[in-house]
Amino acid sequence: MPTRNFLLALFLAFAAGAVFADSPNLGQAISEADIKAWDISVLPDGSNLPPGSGSFALGARLYAEKCAGCHGPGGKGGVNNQLVGGEPLNSRIEATKTIGNFWQQATSVFDYIRRAMPWPNPRSLTDDEVYSLTAYLLAMNKIIAEQDVMNAQTLPKVRMPNRDGFIIRFPEKI
Amino acid sequence: MSNPSRQRSTPRFDSIPAAADNGLLDRREFLRGGVAVAAAMTGFVVARSASAEALTDAPWSQRAGGISSAVERRSRFEEKVVRTLSNPNGEPRTQHARTPHHLLNGTITPNSMHFTIVHNGTPDIDPDKHSLVIHGMVKRPLLFSLDALSRYPMESRMAFIECGGNSAPLFSPKPVKGGVQDLHGLVSCAEWTGVRLSTLLDEAGVDAKAKWLIAEGADMAAVSRSVPVAKAMDDALVALYQNGERLMPGNGYPMRLLLPGYEGNMSVKFLRRIKLIDQPAMTYYESRNYSPLLPSGKAYQFYFVQEVKSFITHPSPGLALQGQGLYEISGIAYSGNGRIARVMVSADGGRSWAQAALQEPVLSKAFTRFRAPWRWNGGPAILQSRAWDEAGNAQPLRAQFIAERGETKTVPSVNGFPNQHYNSITSWAIDSNGEVLHAYA
Structure with missing residues (x-):
């Protein structure tokens, strides 16, 4: 059984956006700015429509x-x-x-x-x-x-x- | 020493009780009949009673054979087993390659025979330069190389993939002339191995407000679909292997999304981007192609599930019966809602039905092979199959299906897509010569 302190630690880890401890975590961090060339999807509410x-x-x-x-x-x-x-x-x-x-x-x-x-x-x-x-x-x-x-x-x-x-x-x- | 209590006399076919009219035999009695009956049924030719000639060694038994090749190739006598191509010259439109189900057996579609549809050609992707990005409504956008994904815990599962437009010519008011490859060649089944998408999404940290994701390919037209996050978290894979080897190019090399049981177009190939969003993107394929029109003029949207379906592969058009006697009726059943629970077959156009044997293992959202013994008396017969899944869904009878979904005004091309998501009955009519034709009953 997980202790209350463990659960609290887990909660804090998630809240801080920490990585999953039991997952390989082999993805490279990348910024939305660096994804821009691929990010061509437009949503019905107009999200992501370009200027022009x-x-x-x-x-x-x-x-x-x-x-x-x-x-x-x-x-x-x-x-x-x-x-x-x-x-x-x-x-x-x-x-x-x-x-x-x-x-x-x-x-x-x-x-x-x-x-x-x-x-x-x-x-x-x-x-x-x-x-x-x-x-x-x-x-x-x-x-x-x-x-x-x-x-x-x-x-x-x-x-x-x-x-x-x-x-x-x-x-x-x- | 034989055990007298277990000894059986060779059963006579005519002693097997009927399970339904027009020659359908009881599958349990039949299975009890053992090897002798099974041997008499091997292949699609009736066992003949005439005596065979004395055996001699064939030329290939008298000399050394060929040299093993690094990549095994099938026998040169099997060259007729091919997919049919809708656009062999690569004109600026979609290309379809259909699986020859009547020339295959079992439940696994070989990689060379798996159906493919590509909308803008098959890209020639260098796996070392391909990557998958997960971004949008996540805590931290992440980029995964194929090498990185290859280090993740993997999962293997059998899954069929079916085009939402498979079997669409059966919306025709008159039976379209075609065989199982023409009519049902846009479904196949393989063992897929890859990384659970939920693992990657958890690492990226999905915002609770993200209800959808866009999956997008690295092909020229960047084919994209909106997928509910619920499905992504349930059983979606980023598949890297197909029947044990890396994905075939036409099936999405080097990585594809796999959404078991959902329309094939959503299992985006050449997967390069997943963006978490709060609304469906209404991409081209969900806006237009895969929203089937109803007779009212309204259209179904987000159909997603490939519902319970079955069809007979043996016999089927192109596999003529070779005379009266015993045959195995065999076919494929599957459901996007789970396991197949039951398949019934009819030899009299649906008036009477017998239960078919299901080949184990019966797996969720995968092909199940069904088999039923049948004695053809040389007269007219109409063969049908009907499947039920574990969720209690029955494959709809044609009258019931057409009443809801309608039929086309004109007879479509055998390669046409007049509507989508047909999962009703297929009928094969046998004439007195043993020829098999697509029919309605």
């Missing part, structure tokens, strides 16, 4: 140049996914899921473009360019106006049309 901003006009130009080859002119789909428009979701269980008819969070658009696009040169766009493509795709889906500027303040406030279209499958698992 973007507009429809630049987005349209970039889209035609870097995206239309796979996703079709105006996001209508090509060898890869349709991004704009889309049928009503209750029309068939295989309905095409687009940013306009399906995606729940506007921040996901920024996150995915910055992380994975354009093929095969992801993370080659500046943050302003990613904001611009996000603004273009949201405007093409008539979710924002063409003159709306997207940045770390405006993007998380964009309300997506299908925001309430989801049922959490197993709430007890979360």
